[in-house]
Each structure stands twice: as structure tokens, then as C-alpha cells.
Amino acid sequence: MLYEKLSALIAGENTKIELLNLIKITTKVHPFSVEIINDTLSFIPIMIDYHSFESLILLDLAQLIANDDIHKLRRCTNPECVLLFVDRTGRRKWCSMKICGNRHKVEAFAKRKKQAPNEEI
Numbered sequence: 339m340l341y342e343k344l345s346a347l348i349a350g351e352n353t354k355i356e357l358l359n360l361i362k363i364t365t366k367v368h369p370f371s372v373e374i375i376n377d378t379l380s381f382i383p384i385m386i387d388y389h390s391f392e393s394l395i396l397l398d399l400a401q402l403i404a405n406d407d408i409h410k411l412r413r414c415t416n417p418e419c420v421l422l423f424v425d426r427t428g429r430r431k432w433c434s435m436k437i438c439g440n441r442h443k444v445e446a447f448a449k450r451k452k453q454a455p456n457e458e459i
Contacts, residue, residue: 340392344399344422348413354403361396368393414438 343360346352368389370381381397383390402408402424412425414433421433432438 340395341420341422344411345413347408348411348422354408357399357408358403361400364389364396365393370394370397416442 340360343352343357347354347357368383368385368387370383370390370393373380373382381394383394399408402411407424407426410425410428412423412430414421414423415431416433416438419433419438421438423430423433432442
């Protein structure tokens with residue numbers, strides 16, 4: 339459900355208000371406690387289950403909305419990848435350069451090599 343809502347937001351079919359309502363409902367049902375660990379404010383789920391994990395993701399999402407950075411949420415350009423990421427630079431294409439970015443470069447290299455088998459690349 340969360341993935342679909344975020345995908346709809348990226349596509350312009352969903353609003354921040356709808357996400358804020360989801361955040362409010364989910365974090366009420368699956369709360370977390372706040373602790374300071376190593377001089378850092380940490381949010382700890384009260385119960386350990388999928389919904390508690392989702393609550394923590396929604397907390398990060400709420401911070402993106404509050405900081406007006408929600409428009410930086412992107413989908414990886416690898417059509418086989420389902421990951422979303424926050425593009426803080428405005429230049430990222432992939433969720434991870436080590437995974438999807440590298441795959442893209444390897445595929446592009448193989449394609450160039452196949453098109454020009456007798457030429458040195």
C-alpha cells in the first residue's frame with residue numbers, strides 16, 4: 339500500500355495530504371519511542387513487526403514533506419527495479435550506482451561491443 343501511494347505521488351496522482359493522513363493513521367496504530375543513542379535522536383519501534391518498520395519509513399517521509407523535499411523522491415530508471423530513492427542532487431538516475439547503475443553501464447558496453455565486434459572500444 340505504501341509503495342503504491344508513493345508511486346502515485348511521483349506520478350502526480352497522489353497528494354501530500356493523502357500521505358500525511360496515512361502517516362497519521364499508521365503511526366498512531368504502530369507507535370515508536372524516542373531515545374538518544376550516541377548523542378543522536380533515535381526512533382525505536384515499540385513492537386517489532388512489518389507495520390512498525392512501515393511507521394519508521396513514514397516518519398522519514400513526514401520529514402521529507404515537512405522540509406518540502408518530497409518532490410525529490412524518485413523511482414530508479416532501471417525498469418526492472420522497484421526501488422524509490424531521494425535524489426538530493428537532482429542528477430541521480432539509479433537507486434544505487436553499484437547495483438542498477440553498474441548494470442546499465444555493463445549492458446551499454448555489451449551493446450556497443452556487439453554492434454562493433456571488430457572495432458576496439
